[in-house]
Structure formats: structure tokens, C-alpha cells
Amino acid sequence: MSLLLLIEQVLNGVQFGLMLFLMAAGLTLVFGVMGLINLAHGSLYMVGAFACAAVAAATGSFWLGLAAALGAAAAAGALVEVVVIRRLYNRDHLDQVLATFALILMFSEGTRWAFGSFPLYLDVPAVLAGSVTLPGGIVYPEFRLALIGVGLAVAAVLFWLIGRTRIGVRIRAGEADREMIAALGVDIGRLYTVVFALGAALAGLAGALVGTVQSVQVGMGEPVLILAFVVIVIGGIGSIRGALLGSLLVGLTDTLGRVLLPQAFALAMEASAANAVGSALASMSIYILMAAVLVWRPGGLFGAPA
Amino acid sequence: MRTMTIVAVAVGLMGGSASAEPVKVGMITTLSGGGAGLGIDVRDGFQLALDQAEGHEVELIVEDDQQKPDVAVQIADEMIQSEDVDILTGIIFSNLAMAVVPSATAQGRFYLSANAGPSQLAGEMCHENYFSVSYQNDNMHEAAGAHANDAGYGRVFIMAPNYPAGQDSLTGFKRFFEGEVAGEVYTQLGQTDYAAEIAQIRASDADAVFFFLPGGMGISFLKQYDQSGVELPLIGPAFSFSQDILPAVGEAALGARNTAQWSPDLDNAANQAFVASFREAYGRTPSLYASQGYDTANLILSALETAHPDDADAFRSAVEAADFESTRGDFAFGPNHHPIQDIYVREVVEADGELTNRIVGVALEDHADAYADQCRM
Missing domain, CATH: 3.40.50.2300 (Response regulator)
Structure with a gap:
């Protein structure tokens, strides 16, 4: 395999990882700040994708669709927080899992009822439809480059928000000791709603962007949700830095594993057998990564020591 | 009562x-x-x-x-x-x-x-x-292999998910295809991102790409392939270009040849x-x-x-x-309770304002599967 192809695959891995980061960031914030396991995060991802596809189809503008995705996911997130999630903060994790699993079923059936069971059409905006030639002669789709840019920008904004702003101070304080910051006069209920809506908006953004290159259909959120959980476990629950590093690790491991493992096995065995063994192992690679990280650091890369 | x-x-x-x-x-x-x-x-x-x-x-x-x-x-x-x-x-x-x-x-x-x-x-x-x-799973893929011969493709890149039908798919294609396989890839079942595979297609010197990706997998691949700028012709079984996914794929699928035992026309x-x-x-x-x-x-x-x-x-x-x-x-x-039937070549066209398939030829006539003689019943 040539060096150029390897670089292209690294770019693919980074792009995949950054989209996972958008999902994982919201999930890890909600888990870290509120101690809540939110299985319905994948549904918010789906809401974003469907809102984008529906508005883009109605108006003909991808950008309006994107704005609608952010708005719809944030609104859905805030609504879910106020109506359902708020009652779960003091319950144990099993109750949270059951309630948010019920939300998945409601979101899926609701979406199926509103949009039907067949995938929706959503295409990249015309300005980003082509591909560009990068230095060194790598031909790369413009839209994927844009995804990398968006992912990095969101990461930068989140680090600034958490590290440098007043709301970030409150989020970190809420993570450390929620009774104390409530006693200091912070409206903890509103803070939770804001954090939840922020996480939902990021999931909706990811759904709209990823839905553009994949298929917009009911149930699209659950496979991504599983990966996002793997990411936050690797990164350390509650840590944005951990989520970013974890996402990139998972993205690169998955992409490079898919490419390199079959080729590595081909050195030792017959081509189609190597292909089957390599692909099977590649689909396990991120879970092996997770297990290895947990053996080394049981709390995740940036988590509190367990 | x-x-x-x-x-x-x-x-x-x-x-x-x-x-x-x-x-x-x-x-x-x-x-x-x-x-x-x-x-x-x-x-x-x-x-x-x-x-x-x-x-x-x-x-x-x-x-x-x-x-x-x-x-x-x-x-x-x-x-x-x-x-x-x-x-x-x-x-x-x-x-x-x-x-x-x-x-x-x-x-x-x-x-x-x-x-x-x-x-x-x-x-x-x-x-x-x-x-x-x-x-029988291999049938349409065998027909696609036969069509690749007829179309004059010498080197074809082939791809399918790693599960029983995916393995049958590539086996079936190779059973009839007489040219050279330029690359062979098994993807994960349910995979939605194909950037890594498309990069491998671009790096191969294939004349055409044969892929079997039913449902959402096919939608994702076709959209990403369209954006990648790779221009190689696509062929596949009908699953990869079926009526259930064409509206979501859009014009990216136009002109693709696929094989099936049935077509709306x-x-x-x-x-x-x-x-x-x-x-x-x-x-x-x-x-x-x-x-x-x-x-x-x-x-x-x-x-x-x-x-x-x-x-x-x-x-x-x-x-x-x-x-x-x-x-x-x-x-x-046939003797093993699998159909003996014609497999057609179809092309994705736009007709009456929707994307659909039209028959353009017959790939294999009265085609039976390759496993019937292993069946004892």
C-alpha cells in the first residue's frame, strides 16, 4: 500500500472520529454533569437528520436544513429533559436505562409515523459536492474535508465554553458537587436543561452532517450510540478532552483496521481467507481497544481513577 | 356450539x-x-x-x-x-x-x-x-459476473458484507466472471461509512466495481461513491439498486446495471x-x-x-x-426446491418522474443454482 493511500485512510479515520466526537461530547457531558445514562441520545441524532432532510427537501436549501436540524434536536432535547429526564436524576441507572430506552422506541415509532419507513433523500450542498486534490495528489471529497473542519471547530468552541466561560465554570462545578453549587444560588434545574439541549444540538448536528453522506432512516442512531458509548468509556466519563481523544482513537482504529488487517493476514494466508479473517477481526478492533484501555486505566484515559 | x-x-x-x-x-x-x-x-x-x-x-x-x-x-x-x-x-x-x-x-x-x-x-x-x-443467493451475482464478461470488463473490484449472503455473493460473481479480480473486500454488515473502501477502489486499477450492499448500506455507499469523484462504472445485484433505496440515492444511481429475476417492467x-x-x-x-x-x-x-x-x-x-x-x-x-429461472440485466433509469429499473437484456436463461447436486432429500 502506498503512503498516499495510507494518508488518505488516516484522513478518513480522523473524519469518522470527529463525527463520533459530536455525539460523544453531548453524551459525556450529560453523564458527567448529571450522572445520567441517556440511551435516547441516538434518537436526537436521528431527529437532526430527519429535520435536515425534511427542511432541505421542502426549501431546497441544505443550509436551512442544517439550521433546522440544530433547532429541532435542541428543542427535542430540552423538551425530553423537562418532561422525562428531570424525574430520573435521583433514580438509579437501571431506571434511567429503562426510561430512555422507552424514549428510543417512542422516537422511532413517531418518526416512522411521520415520515414512513423508507429512507429519505438528502444530498450534499452543491458548493461542496465535488472533490479537491490535496498536496501530494490525494483526491478527497470536499464535503468530508468540511466535516473535519466542522468537527475541529466544534471541539475548539466546546473547550473554550467549558474552560473559559461562566457557564463552563458552572458545568464543571455541577460535575464536582451538585448540592454545593445549588446552595450557592445557581439554578441547577435550568443549567441541566441547557446542558442537555446543548448535547442534543450537537447530536442533531452530527445526524444532519452524517445523514448527508449516509442514509437517513429510522433507527440510524443506535449503531452510532454504541460507538459513542465506547468512545466515552475509553476517554473517561465526563471528560471532553477524553471524548475527543477517544473519538479519534476509535475512528482511526476502525478505519485503519478495516484496511490493514486483511492485508496483514494476506501475507500469511490465502487471499479470500485472509479477507474473511481480517474483516472479522476488524469489526472487533474497537472493542479490543476498549478492553485494552480499561485494563491499563480502569477509569478511561482522562477519567477519575476508579 | x-x-x-x-x-x-x-x-x-x-x-x-x-x-x-x-x-x-x-x-x-x-x-x-x-x-x-x-x-x-x-x-x-x-x-x-x-x-x-x-x-x-x-x-x-x-x-x-x-x-x-x-x-x-x-x-x-x-x-x-x-x-x-x-x-x-x-x-x-x-x-x-x-x-x-x-x-x-x-x-x-x-x-x-x-x-x-x-x-x-x-x-x-x-x-x-x-x-x-x-x-438461491448466488444467482444474481453469477448473472452479474456473466454480464461483466459481456460488457468487456477485464478487471473488476468486488465488495460485499461479511455474512453468509455476502460470501455467496462474491463466490457467485467469481464463478461466472472470466476476467481478473482487481480487489476483493468484505465490509461489516450494517456498515455506513465506505471512505476506506472507496479509497481502495481508487487505488486499484479496476475497469468496474461490483458491489452487493442491500438497504441502507447501499444508499450510503452510492452517495459516498458519487461524491468521491471515482468514475468507474458500477454493477451489482438488484439489491444494490432496488426500488426501496433509489429515491434516497437520487441521480447517483442513474445508468447503473444490475441483475435480477424480476423487474417492474x-x-x-x-x-x-x-x-x-x-x-x-x-x-x-x-x-x-x-x-x-x-x-x-x-x-x-x-x-x-x-x-x-x-x-x-x-x-x-x-x-x-x-x-x-x-x-x-x-x-x-429445481430438485433442491430452489427456482430455475431467467436472470435479467436491468438499468437504473428515470421514468415518469421517478427512478426505477428497466430490463435491457437477459444475463442467464433458465438458470439453476450450483448446489443442487449436493442436496440429498
Whole structure:
């Protein structure tokens, strides 16, 4: 395999990882700040994708669709927080899992009822439809480059928000000791709603962007949700830095594993057998990564020591 | 009440006709997740045939397998043990069929496949109570290999998901393709990002790309391939360009050649009636899967006219006879209960404002599967 192809695959891995980061960031914030396991995060991802596809189809503008995705996911997130999630903060994790699993079923059936069971059409905006030639002669789709840019920008904004702003101070304080910051006069209920809506908006953004290159259909959120959980476990629950590093690790491991493992096995065995063994192992690679990280650091890369 | 029972028993004794006792058909199919469009079309096609038939006694029970083998097995157990169904059908994905079919037929039930046709069940693991109404998995891929020869492609990059039907796919393609395989890749089942594979396609010196990716996987691949700037022609089995995914893919699929035993424009009376009535009932153009569901139901109905599944030998012979109006025109089973049929080459075109498939030629005539001689039943 040539060096150029390897670089292209690294770019693919980074792009995949950054989209996972958008999902994982919201999930890890909600888990870290509120101690809540939110299985319905994948549904918010789906809401974003469907809102984008529906508005883009109605108006003909991808950008309006994107704005609608952010708005719809944030609104859905805030609504879910106020109506359902708020009652779960003091319950144990099993109750949270059951309630948010019920939300998945409601979101899926609701979406199926509103949009039907067949995938929706959503295409990249015309300005980003082509591909560009990068230095060194790598031909790369413009839209994927844009995804990398968006992912990095969101990461930068989140680090600034958490590290440098007043709301970030409150989020970190809420993570450390929620009774104390409530006693200091912070409206903890509103803070939770804001954090939840922020996480939902990021999931909706990811759904709209990823839905553009994949298929917009009911149930699209659950496979991504599983990966996002793997990411936050690797990164350390509650840590944005951990989520970013974890996402990139998972993205690169998955992409490079898919490419390199079959080729590595081909050195030792017959081509189609190597292909089957390599692909099977590649689909396990991120879970092996997770297990290895947990053996080394049981709390995740940036988590509190367990 | 007693009178009623006596009358019912009397009717049952009198008639060789099977209309006395209702026949329970259990449909296990994929109604959620990335493969939902396939299962919904099989179900809707099947239901349409039941709705059009008069005076039948079929009771249809439909359950969603969520594309998970463990769920499918659980549903099958429940349908056999609690519901006591006579016939099972509907499974879309071959890994689920492999988990369900051998145990269902071992328990004396009939299984008529409306989609999945894994090679194992056509060969060594074939069973007298198992019929594939749709195809044997390799069939369309073999036809695609033959078409690649006709189209003059010397080097083809081939790709399929890593599960039984994916392995059958690449095996089938290579069985008929005479050129050189420029690259061979197994993807993950349910994979949605194909950047890594597209980069490998770009780096290979292939003349064409053959891929088997049903449902949401195909949508994702086609959109990403279109954006990648790789211009190699695409060929595949009908699954990769089926009516259920074309609206979501859009123009990226235009012009692609694919192979199937059926097409909406196939010119016979049964098919034209089916396509028109499906459009009227559901407001969309039927896919290949819908035609298979429709054919399966009509086959069952035709067999029920002569025998009830309780008389297994008579019912089996009635199914083997395949005396029904197929949307494919002529229809006959081979010795291992898999169809012997023509496989056509179709092209994705835009007609009447929607994307659909049109037949452009015949890839293989009266094609039987490669596993029939391994089957002892």
C-alpha cells in the first residue's frame, strides 16, 4: 500500500472520529454533569437528520436544513429533559436505562409515523459536492474535508465554553458537587436543561452532517450510540478532552483496521481467507481497544481513577 | 356450539379442499433498522396477494426480527410452540435464515423463503420442507459476473458484507466472471461509512466495481461513491439498486446495471396487474422484495387449494408443482426446491418522474443454482 493511500485512510479515520466526537461530547457531558445514562441520545441524532432532510427537501436549501436540524434536536432535547429526564436524576441507572430506552422506541415509532419507513433523500450542498486534490495528489471529497473542519471547530468552541466561560465554570462545578453549587444560588434545574439541549444540538448536528453522506432512516442512531458509548468509556466519563481523544482513537482504529488487517493476514494466508479473517477481526478492533484501555486505566484515559 | 363443531368437522371430512381449518402463516421479517425497507416490501407484497384472493383461510402473523438472529430464533420458537403456525416465511437476511430454518423444518414446519437463499440450505443442509421462492443467493451475482464478461470488463473490484449472503455473493460473481479480480473486500454488515473502501477502489486499477450492499448500506455507499469523484462504472445485484433505496440515492444511481429475476417492467399479465395494484394499494412502485412476497403468498394459496399443511406430503407436492401465476412469468422449482429461472440485466433509469429499473437484456436463461447436486432429500 502506498503512503498516499495510507494518508488518505488516516484522513478518513480522523473524519469518522470527529463525527463520533459530536455525539460523544453531548453524551459525556450529560453523564458527567448529571450522572445520567441517556440511551435516547441516538434518537436526537436521528431527529437532526430527519429535520435536515425534511427542511432541505421542502426549501431546497441544505443550509436551512442544517439550521433546522440544530433547532429541532435542541428543542427535542430540552423538551425530553423537562418532561422525562428531570424525574430520573435521583433514580438509579437501571431506571434511567429503562426510561430512555422507552424514549428510543417512542422516537422511532413517531418518526416512522411521520415520515414512513423508507429512507429519505438528502444530498450534499452543491458548493461542496465535488472533490479537491490535496498536496501530494490525494483526491478527497470536499464535503468530508468540511466535516473535519466542522468537527475541529466544534471541539475548539466546546473547550473554550467549558474552560473559559461562566457557564463552563458552572458545568464543571455541577460535575464536582451538585448540592454545593445549588446552595450557592445557581439554578441547577435550568443549567441541566441547557446542558442537555446543548448535547442534543450537537447530536442533531452530527445526524444532519452524517445523514448527508449516509442514509437517513429510522433507527440510524443506535449503531452510532454504541460507538459513542465506547468512545466515552475509553476517554473517561465526563471528560471532553477524553471524548475527543477517544473519538479519534476509535475512528482511526476502525478505519485503519478495516484496511490493514486483511492485508496483514494476506501475507500469511490465502487471499479470500485472509479477507474473511481480517474483516472479522476488524469489526472487533474497537472493542479490543476498549478492553485494552480499561485494563491499563480502569477509569478511561482522562477519567477519575476508579 | 356443539352443532357448530359437528358441522365444522363434517365439512372438514367432506372436502379434499383445505378451506375448513385456517392455515397459520408466521412471517418473521425485518421491519426496523437499516433493512426495514426490505421487510416492509415483502410483507406488503404478501398481504396484497392475500387481499386479492377470495375465500382463503390464511391467518398471517407478522413479527419484526430487528435484523438480529437471536430475536428471529425467539420469534420462531414462539410462533411454532405457542401459535402453532403451519408455515414460516419472510426472513430477509441469510444469517437469520441460517439460525431459524434448520430448526423450524426439523420441527415439521414448512419454510418458504421470500428472500434469503443461503448456499448451505440449497446444498448439504437442504430439507424437504424448505423452499426458496425467491432465488438461491448466488444467482444474481453469477448473472452479474456473466454480464461483466459481456460488457468487456477485464478487471473488476468486488465488495460485499461479511455474512453468509455476502460470501455467496462474491463466490457467485467469481464463478461466472472470466476476467481478473482487481480487489476483493468484505465490509461489516450494517456498515455506513465506505471512505476506506472507496479509497481502495481508487487505488486499484479496476475497469468496474461490483458491489452487493442491500438497504441502507447501499444508499450510503452510492452517495459516498458519487461524491468521491471515482468514475468507474458500477454493477451489482438488484439489491444494490432496488426500488426501496433509489429515491434516497437520487441521480447517483442513474445508468447503473444490475441483475435480477424480476423487474417492474417485466412483460407478462400477472406482473403488470401486480405492479398496478401494488401502486394503487400502497402509493409506491414495488421493489424486487415486494414481488417475492407476492409470489410466495400466491404459491402458498395455490398449494392450499389442493392440500392442507397438516397433510405434509400432499402439501409438499402441491408446492413443488408451483401451479400459480408468478410475476416472473414461467416458474419452476429445481430438485433442491430452489427456482430455475431467467436472470435479467436491468438499468437504473428515470421514468415518469421517478427512478426505477428497466430490463435491457437477459444475463442467464433458465438458470439453476450450483448446489443442487449436493442436496440429498
